[in-house]
Amino acid sequence: MDKLTEVLNLAKSKGYFWPSYEIYGGVSGFYTIGPMGSLVLKNIEDLWKSYFVRPNGFLEIDSPDIMPARVLKASGHVDNFKDPMAECAKCGSKYRADHLLSDSGIQVSESTSINQMNELLNQNKVKCPNCGATTWTVKQFLNMFETNIGPYADNKGYLRPETAQGIFVEFKTLLDINRGKVPMGIAQIGRGYRNEISPRQSMIRLREFHMMELELFMDPEDEKAPALDRDMKLPLLHEKVMEKGEPELISPYGAYKNGILKSAWLAYFLEKSFKFVMALGVPESKQRFIEKLVGERAHYSAQTFDHEVFFDEMGWTEVAGFAYRTDYDLKSHAKETGQELVVIEKKTISTRKTIKLNEKEVKNTHKKDWESIISSVPESREDGIYCAGIKLSSNEYKIIEEVEKEEVRKFVPYVVEPSFGLDRLLLATIYYAYGKKDGRNILSLPDVILGKVVAVLPLVSKKDMIEKAFEIKAMLEKSGYFVIFDEKGYIGKRYARLDEAGIPKAITVDGQTLEDGTVTIRDRDTWNQKRIRPSDLLV
């Protein structure tokens, strides 16, 4: 059994996640996150916020899953969010055309056209996996879930393909709440939907998934990005080194300065992402960033990098995408709605002085030259004000100071978007936490992911010990711990069960507990035990 299969089995038996609707024979592309998975998911979300949201004073929103068709028409999804679908002429089975081809060893890329795929399938006589026939028709399949809003048949809606559009359509209100200022970061954690033609690969190609997205709105002429790291190195498989196939190790600062990354915010987010995924337990060497070239990128993106994690069984697998969306989305919605979606920047121009002549006085003083004085522009010299080369006395002019003048600049902000697949991160986290010790499975999840989870175990099933254990359980639950209570079986077996489930600490209540109140605490990874007071856990 390969590691991934072992991990998926463990994920089900220990309550992390499993394919939904199994009693109904299963429906591809849907997973249920179980009790342990829910705890981990919340902690991954919180860790993500500590990297991407909180340090920059960004905001978080929660917008609907259902979107009116007009919004997604304007955003370009109705026209572009499609996959090539091959239909077997004989049995009518439907597949992803590009997957059929690559499974048959025929190279395709994200820029291969529908017609090309049609030809390739038919000319190479690729067999239908269902009936063996070799005649195919390829067309585009819109992979958004369609529905109808309300009772009128013409009111079409879609389930959002990304949370981002729920942010773009609320840009105006959000900018008001942020008091007109950019850079403004708006995060959203929620579900995305993609009506895959024939999903495979368990947690990787889901029809319904969890996303964490951040739309960073900024002034393209003055990005105001945080300082970039000049020392750390990111493995970037960017356009210029793509042919070699090996990532270049380069600092975020260098990659931005050299023009490899088109935005300083993009560089900043790649840096953050690398550290974030490391904190989940994925080693540096199992991460890389790969640039998506023209034709591979989404329709809205001027530059895209995918953050990939390596799995032995699946190779490099995307866990996050970073798109430089520019002003594409705001402009599209502005055009469709006729609304102005802009930042209004008011600049104060520095103090300006103007000299105004007192014409009456000039006429009285300069009987001869007054006309040439009045018709020329006064000039300020070190020793006074001159006009037509003649020095004026102070009663002949007034200096008017315009102290403030506002200059208004309107612009459509540019957007950089980090977008994370939460289910894939969950899988990667468990995959890299999974290991063996003395032939037993251990799920060594990082503390930041499962810190506040603890098991409480009465050593033997005696009434007073169970009561004491319940007392400790209640105390820990009051302090926000998630407590697993397990009173059955040999203690060694219970420890083994907990190690495999990833529970970081186990507290055992024994005879001595009844005497002096102390318990043993056992560590999942080292198997070390020591006696403590239960309240020591709370500090």
Place this chain on the structure above:
Amino acid sequence: MDKLTEVLNLAKSKGYFWPSYEIYGGVSGFYTIGPMGSLVLKNIEDLWKSYFVRPNGFLEIDSPDIMPARVLKASGHVDNFKDPMAECAKCGSKYRADHLLSDSGIQVSESTSINQMNELLNQNKVKCPNCGATTWTVKQFLNMFETNIGPYADNKGYLRPETAQGIFVEFKTLLDINRGKVPMGIAQIGRGYRNEISPRQSMIRLREFHMMELELFMDPEDEKAPALDRDMKLPLLHEKVMEKGEPELISPYGAYKNGILKSAWLAYFLEKSFKFVMALGVPESKQRFIEKLVGERAHYSAQTFDHEVFFDEMGWTEVAGFAYRTDYDLKSHAKETGQELVVIEKKTISTRKTIKLNEKEVKNTHKKDWESIISSVPESREDGIYCAGIKLSSNEYKIIEEVEKEEVRKFVPYVVEPSFGLDRLLLATIYYAYGKKDGRNILSLPDVILGKVVAVLPLVSKKDMIEKAFEIKAMLEKSGYFVIFDEKGYIGKRYARLDEAGIPKAITVDGQTLEDGTVTIRDRDTWNQKRIRPSDLLV
């Protein structure tokens, strides 16, 4: 302007929530939760868990929004989750038939039939709000959002009308994870969808909403519910007092013992709910529980109580429902799938002794009576074993102990379900927090709802003060605070803005801060200020 309108205006301008898609002209029944609303929502969720999930060791899961049609056919939703829809014969406008009638002053209840509504609308010549015509056709409208899963046209799906079904279909796996034990509580916080015919009432009738549900599975013959409160009083408008229209004040214990509540868990959850909604800031006197009578209840429920909160503008409004679903759902899914969805309870029968005679020895010892001894049943008396009235010596018999015998009992567990509408709770929380002080608006949200939010304000816009303020901001953000940074405008105006937004504390950085590091901290509700060190906030 009434209070509700004021609250809704504030909710938008301060970033709590607002109607979605406004730049597209709006789509009824959809709301976006803004930055402040997201913070509050998370805290309401966490508070709910501290009442309903953590204290009992319950589990939480996260299942898909999209469900295959077969699941919701089995659950009874496809046949029952419908509203009466009246269509105008002239202009084709569609409305909730019962709303049209009650708006015209004609009494209907949840048990009035389609045919009755049809007659009532036409006979009373109720006018179409759109064109004024008076001819109607009433039919049932299925209010689930329908979609198609994958590329095959016959693979229908629905957006879940409740999170509960995602729990019921995973019951088998969840019971395994819980090691076969009931009571087992499974919570889910997520979205629900209801394709309303013509939603009105802002946050009350949403087409997409946030729910918090708990399915409590238990043995109906031995509920094992926690101890019920005998002292607190709940206002129950139950069946027996419904006609009087006034709730009876009765303890959860009393209501269960008197048969007003059919399950002890139901009584326990009502008690919890009352305390929970009080913690959100809704006074006792603005809460009640009302029983839903036959015909008003959902198809799956043997007893339902709604938890209602009073709004001046809308009257009593449901924020939660408590349904005694019995074994309805598990039986329905078991029937449809042929799977056994049961709890298997293994009982150990108490130790049993049997006495076996050593016939050879008996024959040797009792030459005369051995036949009558062997043919009778041995009897255990205080002083030894007798057979046919004769005391036997210890070599004449053996006592065989059957130490353990397992008795297996299978049963379909019963379910009690608390189900909360999170959006309505959010509205109620803000509504009851909203008030005035010296003519100014204050949103006095309870600390538990917005505790870790703070504003940091440099007194004047000077470089060193702003830098110091940023330092304090970073420190607070590191400790998990959500920090609002506001450097513009007179300090009094800034305080007023923060009071209205509900921000509990404001920290002001002034000249003295630059000298000794102290700041002033100002309280939203009392307007009191005192000097502290910023690190004092963290303890």
